[in-house]
Amino acid sequence: MTSPPDDEAKPRGLFRGVKRLLPTSLFGRSLIIVVAPMVLLQSVVAFVFLERHWTLVTQRMSEAVAGEIAAVVDLLETYPEQDFDRLIRIASENLGLRVTVLPEARLPSPSRKPFFNLLDRTLAREISEAVGKPFWIDTVGNTDVIEARILLDNKVVRIFARRSQAYATNSHIFLVWMVGTSLVLIFIAVIFLRNQIRPIQRLANAADRFGRGQSISDLSHSGAREVRQASLALVQMSERIARQVEQRATMLAGVSHDLRTILTRFRLQLAMMDASEDNRALIHDVDDMESMLNDYMSFASDNTQEATAAVDLNEVLTSLCEHARLHDVPCTFTIEGEAAIDIRPTAFKRCLGNLVSNACRYGSLLDIYVHHGDGQLSIAVEDNGPGIPESAREDVFKPFFRLDEARNQDETGTGLGLAIARDIALAHGGDITLGDSRYGGLRAVLLLPV
Secondary structure, X not given: OOOOOXXXXXXXXXXXXXXXXXXXXXXXXXXXXXXXXXXXXXXXXXXXXXXXXXXXXXXXXXXXHHHHHHHHHHHHHHOOHHHHHHHHHHHHHHHOEEEEEEOOOOOOOOOOOOOOOHHHHHHHHHHHHHHOOOEEEEOOOOOOEEEXXXXXXXXXXXXXXXXXXHOOOOHHHHHHHHHHHHHHHHHHHHHHHHHHHHHHHHHHHHHHHHHOOOOOOOOOOXXXXXXXXXXXXXXXXXXXXXXXXXXXXXXXXXXXXXXXHHHHHHHHHHHHOOOOHHHHHHHHHHHHHHHHHHHHHHHHOOHHHOOOEEEEHHHHHHHHHHHHHHOOOOEEEEEEEOOEEEEOHHHHHHHHHHHHHHHHHHOOOEEEEEEEEOOEEEEEEEEOOOOOOHHHOOHHHOOOOOOOOOOOOOOOOOOOHHHHHHHHHHHOOOEEEEEEOOOOOEEEEEEEEO
């Protein structure tokens, strides 16, 4: 298989990197869908406003101030000195400029210009074009006043103007309103999105509870039309499945009753017969048939209807270890964490009992380690038997699967023990995994949320 070219692999790697940065929840992605176009639109509007409107208005206002300064300079050069006071009064009353004449014929040293000051660049350009003489301006020192000094032949004219005359000082109000309204809209969008996401979360929780065998009849049909339809379909599906399970349970109960009646009749007939080798073989066959029937019924039964109750792990494991010792298998157990749990007692004991029975059947040593903490129960059952090849560790959970190559072919069984155990674990929201034991055999780990 050939690898993709570098020019194709780079965009894919970039997309994967961006995808990892994006939120994984529906609420986060929906919020990005709402916020991203708003931010992009406002960025474009702000850029156009600053580049077009704000810059143009500042240029026009600076051009007007520069023209007024140029007019004052022309009048000072044209009229005699005795008219300075009258000119200063006219400039103050009619133009809004405060003019003074300095006797020294030099300008201050150039000050450091701000990099992002639009007024400084625009006003300097307009004064240079309108006056055509050496000048010095200060647009940074006082926030409300700008100062300009023009060098004439034997004097310097200092002119003060209000910043509002040359600069659109209220432009920030537009940005404040734009950002403020955006925050309000985002807040409203968050509220509406939460209300839309909440029914989907309830639907997901209901589906998870349904997968664990719990009732979802209390699921409310709210939210968007599609979400209500999905909720209704899930409830109807759960009701159909519950009816099918009930019908199957009723049928199996009838079949079990009929078969047990026949087996009981066989036992009575065998008990009335004389003891012989053939009689003992028939009794053994009847026991095997009853054991198989019990396994089939356990596999087909619905364990999710059982109510949860408090279970003491010490009592359960002590009972299982006594059962293992009856089969001449030494058994030890260790519990780390709280020994009391809330779980379906019968189903839990059947699940763990199947794992222990499987270990006792094929091993001569049994060790059980329990860890309970952080809402998770982990039970590891280890034996020193022949183990199971890694390639077949998923197949052994299939119903009626027999791994005769690794197990004793003379042992009886239906091949349902591990299948029943995993079904019970899945019904509790957990799972069973198989691995290598410290003793060279099989290590079965039961994980359950409790």
